[in-house]
Amino acid sequence: MNGRRVTIVDVAARAGVAISSASSALNGRSGVSQATRERVQEAARELGYVPSLRGRSLSTQRAFSIGFVLHRSLEVLEADPFFGAFIGGIEQAISPRGYALVLQVGSTLEEAEGRYRELAANRRVDGVLLNELRIDDSRIDLVQEIGLPAVGIVPPIDSFPLPCVRQGSAAGVRALVRHLVELGHRNIAHVAGPPGFVHSQERIDAWRGALEEAGLATGALIPGDFTYDGGRAAADEIAAMAERPSAVVCANDLSAVGLMIRAQELGWSVPGDLSICGYDGIALGTYVRPTLTTVQASPRRVGAAAAELLLDLIDDPEANALRHVDLPAGELVVGTSTGPVA
Amino acid sequence: MNGRRVTIVDVAARAGVAISSASSALNGRSGVSQATRERVQEAARELGYVPSLRGRSLSTQRAFSIGFVLHRSLEVLEADPFFGAFIGGIEQAISPRGYALVLQVGSTLEEAEGRYRELAANRRVDGVLLNELRIDDSRIDLVQEIGLPAVGIVPPIDSFPLPCVRQGSAAGVRALVRHLVELGHRNIAHVAGPPGFVHSQERIDAWRGALEEAGLATGALIPGDFTYDGGRAAADEIAAMAERPSAVVCANDLSAVGLMIRAQELGWSVPGDLSICGYDGIALGTYVRPTLTTVQASPRRVGAAAAELLLDLIDDPEANALRHVDLPAGELVVGTSTGPVA
DNA sequence: TTGAAAGCGCTACCAG
């Protein structure tokens, strides 16, 4: 805590060179002799110089940070472990490049949009990640309108107007359905995610398509919302059905667990009376009994890839304006929640 | 995207006043006539002016953001939903005050310390939150040494040298033990948290103290690490014991669930053969069967209170240098994982 | 009350 912080001026003075030379030397730019560069670097080391992000930020017009807005209620945030993995992946990708993550929470979609506007207006971040995209997501227009670099995560198929990272769930869901068909199931229902979300729709389509491929009739499409309670409600809905499915594919693990617990409360045997699978591969699925058959997604890799792409986009908007990164699909994880049809 | 962003210069020009007057007017400082103030504000509104955080940051020597370093492995991050609540609370407290959260991840303690040093050196944040404090935590010296405002979360009892927020777990643990004693249990073990952590020790002490109060012998102290697998291992340890406890108080919910699942795999009935309780009150405890008896902590409120205190500290270091905030203890939540002794 | 001007710490341009 000895008085003033050391700035580039101090370094330049100590090395006996101009400030501009010191800057060039420290940033590895060309235009400085090797001798000067070394002198400057040594001076910086001796003085314990750390460049001020603020000065750099103002002069380069960069914040050296990216934003991520979680748009879900605080309540859900407390229950769902899924997004922690995302964040880990993002951090892993950006911190080596000198960037930091600014995390915001917007409970409602409106609030989230407000956050994006704010972030863009005061330029707190150089770009943002758009997760949990909806079909016709309003944020797409928003970021284009306000000129905020953005990368979409699991975007609508095809002509997505922004760079994006996709880990498609279609292959995984098909694998789940095939697995069930092999076990002899003929009546396979689906507990969907909340309507409007790209990944909800993708899983519905994949489930339908896989049934068709197998030459089976389309099963019951039960509404859901990715939550534990939504899964429980789905079980009650199934209980009320005249012709009950022998297997269910849920849009995610959390709802699958809710469904399973409720099914057991209703006195059904899982998988004896009902085979259940989820999607995501969260740890919770291995805690419950029976263990959940699911697809192992890679949120950490998705987060890392998206963040990486965003930094590339910030560095070179032209070259990366439409880059699409496709991650390998998640793999089938067979638990004990699925079994042969009774 | 019409060309340049609007700056305070534009606002001043439009209002026909000096830049300094515009600044004062916009920041509600005195020294400007009401008429001028209104003219400036209107100009700002018309132009859609949003102050640049960068300019402000450089001139005020403030980053308008606070840091939070998660020091745990990415693997754990994916499984534990607990910290999401913290973050929600932090956000809730700081965003109305114009601050943002910079989130970092340090897998190891060394890495985490490096992050704190970095954060302080380049002044990316104005202060940090120190969570999961250890007894004699090295970060305490660190932040004092580098002059980084910091607030401790659940700090060591008594003479903690920094401002802090505490939600003591002693009362909750005692309530758990009393609950078990009332059910007739006489041999009550404890699955501890990882050694060295303040909240691990606090819970051990509370468990011991409560047993003493009840006039019971101290039960077995089983090592643990707050993880699911640690809980499973504890069950195996109990299985190997000559005189098995009839009840166990676990240091947190996640390990309690691991213990419970493993106990059931071993063929024990819960609570028939073994009563189990946890601590935290995470959603997972209500998903499992039997449901977990636990204590409902308030991570969101802790996060909010800590962030609030940190901003106060940044605003006025003198006045808040030693403020300690004590949150009401968590309440006992009786689930079905505890029952009368057989 | 108002306005001019000096920084905050850095980058980048442009003469020398």
Add this chain to the structure above:
DNA sequence: CTGGTAGCGCTTTCAA
């Protein structure tokens, strides 16, 4: 290759 110097957008001091 080197060294002035002009910003980046804002706050704040000091004269007028």
